Amino acid sequence: MTTMATPTQPKPIKPAAHAPAPVYNPKSESAGGKRAKSVIFHILALTLTGVVLYPALWMIASSFKPNSEIGGANTSLWSENFSFDNFVTAMDGIGGVSTLQFFTNSLVLAIGAVVGTILSASVSAYAFARIKFPGRSVLFGMMIATLLLPFHVVIIPQYIVFQQLGLVDTYIPLLIGKFLAADAFFVFLMVQFMRNLPAELDEAARIDGAGHVRIFTSIMLPLMRPALISTSIFSFIWSWNDFLGPLLYLNTPEKYPLPLALRLFVDQTQSSDYGAMIAMSVLALLPVLIFFLVFQRYIVEGVSTQGLKG
């Protein structure tokens, strides 16, 4: 469609690839001036880093401090009395359930979420990206629309149905959506990724007599590794941090994941033991922080190319 206009109009702004990088320097800055600018940049950026990371550092520092030093007139991150006492208390758990159990529960839910999302989203995305079938664009549009839909509109009827099926207080309501590609974001991410893979791949495979199942499993899946990794990381973290889902569906503390256990902890200790509460918060975030340190590149690249939310 745009071909009608393009031939007459040269592309307005696109430097030829071979053109030398234009070195334009109006004031012909001295090396010293450049260094000064660089120093100012780093001072600004480091100050900002300090401000941004302060809450996280404060949390970690507080988790090692005795209670008396957390609330008191003490903004410093250092303490003379560093100890692991808070973590010992936090590991005891709450309501007769050990924190290790909460960890296991969170892990089961998160791994279930990753497996379900990878399976369902990749298959659905293949259909949207690589197969031509009637109704595809309409369905794709609806999938995009669900990205913008406030999910609160579905939680009440979903709850009623799961309640009538006797599935409240099980993990099924929390996991079934993952196996049915209900997180449209991941389907969208994978569709975008697959659309950028050359079409010749499928055509060549088809000429060789491969069907969609073969093309999907032996060509697409291996090439989609980066998208599968971003999806795994984000579905793990989202599931790990999810609060509303478990709050709605789980009643017995033995089944609680960490966020819900934390709430129980807050309710029952009511700020009497800040240290243990914060230590438990640190423990709950630990896997996310480790994930972040290990997969930094993937996470930040994923956000910048796919517009993924944190």
Add this chain to the structure above:
Amino acid sequence: MTQSPTLNRRSTSSTPPLPRKSRQRGADARAGYTFLLPWLLGFIALTVGPMISSLYLSFTNYNLFDPPKWIGLDNYTTLFQDERFLQSVGVTLSYVVFGTPLKLAAALAVAMLLNSKRKGQGFYRSAFYAPSLIGASVSIAIVWKAMFGDSGPVDQGLSFFGINLGGWVGNPSMTMPMMILLTVWQFGAPMVIFLAGLKQIPADLYEAASMDGAGPVRKFFNITWPMLSPVIFFNLLMETIHAFQIFASAYIISNGEGGPAGSTLFYTLYLYLRGFSDFRMGYASAMAWLLVIVVGIITLIFFKTSKSWVHYSGDAK
């Protein structure tokens, strides 16, 4: 093979190679829907079905135990006389209206600061992004509550400058700034997206502008803003929609009550309380649908007005 009659008719009226193609088309249709099955099932059973039934429930009185009773528009009319509801609307709107632009302004400013070839950019980018990953968690809500509590580090830090506000958590007029700071703290996610957008702007545009004697302000408004407008639009839309749905932080900070004095009674928190502690499922459904309608209208307004300020370059890619 089972071929639909329409496909047969089309193939006989065309040149010989087509029958094979139409058979392929039939196979593709079958394969397409087979591959799409998980999403399709989820879409019908977990989205469309529940949406229809919550629309129905919004016109009823339903407490989960007795059968729903049709009451017409009563839920919707009661909503607008419900002071707690009106308060939750006010709280949520002020959060969206002040929090989102502030967060995006911070994101854009820091992205522009980082958009250079200096060393350490990758480190800063990661450090600034980190809060977005954990900001909505229960852990951070607990930390926020402790930090902004009586004689917490924020109170201490401010009184060092002679500002004595006391604890923010218990003060109804300070809880909103506290919640807004929590969302602004998570500026990293939109910042990373802005940064990716800024890198797409050709450097020679700025050089040409410099030669014409344009200063930084003119460069920002004549180059950066228009060239970045699709990204600004994307971030604005997504952040606004997300801001309407804040829940976990508000729940934890206010012990699930929306206090003090209803100052953290966010829309979704009130919806949750109505539906799952008062078991007024019909009422909560009406609230949910109202939220869908409002978010829908806002999305529509965004897209309509975007034509006047969002510029897509002639050739995508």
